[in-house]
Amino acid sequence: MSKKILIIHTGGTISMSEDETGTVKPTGQNPITQHTKELTDLGELLIEEPFQLPSPHITMKEMLVLKKMIENYSAQEIDGVVITHGTDTLEETAYFLDLTTDTTFPIIVTGAMRSSNEIGSDGLYNVISAIRVASSEEAKNKGVLVVLNDEIHTASNVTKTHTSNVSTFQSPQYGPIGIVTKRGIIFHHSPLELEYYRTNHIEKRVALLKAHAGMDSSLFYAIKELHYDGIVIEALGQGNLPPDAIEGIKAILAENIPIVLVSRCFNGIAEDTYSYEGGGSHLKELGVIFSNGLNGQKARIKLLIALATTNDINRIEQMFQ
Ligand code: ASP
Numbered sequence: 001m002s003k004k005i006l007i008i009h010t011g012g013t014i015s016m017s018e019d020e021t022g023t024v025k026p027t028g029q030n031p032i033t034q035h036t037k038e039l040t041d042l043g044e045l046l047i048e049e050p051f052q053l054p055s056p057h058i059t060m061k062e063m064l065v066l067k068k069m070i071e072n073y074s075a076q077e078i079d080g081v082v083i084t085h086g087t088d089t090l091e092e093t094a095y096f097l098d099l100t101t102d103t104t105f106p107i108i109v110t111g112a113m114r115s116s117n118e119i120g121s122d123g124l125y126n127v128i129s130a131i132r133v134a135s136s137e138e139a140k141n142k143g144v145l146v147v148l149n150d151e152i153h154t155a156s157n158v159t160k161t162h163t164s165n166v167s168t169f170q171s172p173q174y175g176p177i178g179i180v181t182k183r184g185i186i187f188h189h190s191p192l193e194l195e196y197y198r199t200n201h202i203e204k205r206v207a208l209l210k211a212h213a214g215m216d217s218s219l220f221y222a223i224k225e226l227h228y229d230g231i232v233i234e235a236l237g238q239g240n241l242p243p244d245a246i247e248g249i250k251a252i253l254a255e256n257i258p259i260v261l262v263s264r265c266f267n268g269i270a271e272d273t274y275s276y277e278g279g280g281s282h283l284k285e286l287g288v289i290f291s292n293g294l295n296g297q298k299a300r301i302k303l304l305i306a307l308a309t310t311n312d313i314n315r316i317e318q319m320f321q
Pocket of ligand 1: 011012013014053054055056085086087088089111112113
């Protein structure tokens with residue numbers, strides 16, 4: 001029986017074209033929607049286009065629009081959702097939806113590295129792959145999935161790793177959980193657990209900082225003055241900071257503002273291994289929260305969701321374990 005798939009176009013390179021000067025930009029009608037035959041052969045498609053934005057323009061507001069749009073459909077009305085999205089912040093939207101939607105049908109996010117009229121354009125191909133995955137029974141109960149370049153990744157692990165290569169989306173340390181072949185959709189792994197947080201608004205502000213050799217406390221003092229509600233730090237190695245940053249960390253924690261630590265290494269997990277000044281063990285004693293393998297941009301999304309549901313630092317810490 002033909003599947004009903006909701007396609008939500010949001011913008012990005014996948015909906016753009018290159019002009020004679022080699023510049024890529026949006027052009028009137030979304031080029032993907034012109035490939036009617038290739039797409040309608042795959043099932044019954046419902047199309048929504050709530051906005052058309054390059055993904056650096058996407059904010060929490062648009063992510064909430066997508067969540068609410070998806071929640072307006074029931075499993076009786078659709079069998080799956082495909083979202084087309086710019087690749088720059090695709091992982092953030094995918095992870096936000098992963099944590100905040102609780103649907104029984106699959107939600108697949110896709111995009112393209114080459115615009116619609118460039119040689120080797122990957123947009124239409126990726127949309128077709130995403131619809132095929134959204135239509136498969138096996139894609140259910142795996143959380144939000146990201147499908148590009150014949151690979152199926154979890155929203156929690158996937159990240160954009162290359163500025164221009166079509167195989168940019170990778171899941172460092174874990175790899176994809178499935179592949180798309182000419183004949184089928186093949187899953188070889190399944191997430192052990194899925195998280196869900198009931199959230200309908202995001203109003204708090206979370207800063208994201210990257211640690212570096214010689215980092216001092218000045219940015220922490222500035223963030224305190226700017227009244228941010230939380231901070232994510234991409235720390236060094238296993239989860240360490242330079243000693244000059246410690247006074248700033250203490251000043252933030254004294255205000256009951258949560259600090260979540262991830263590693264700036266893109267493989268591995270931040271842990272409280274070192275007990276020297278600024279080492280992970282010292283930071284943990286001070287009250288810094290360690291995150292379980294998320295990258296900085298996704299830990300920021302999760303902290304925003306956490307702050308929308310609780311002010312309790314212990315509860316927030318549990319959410320990151
Ligand atoms: N800068 C573009 C965007 O994220 C890149 C892309 O879509 O691939 O909207």
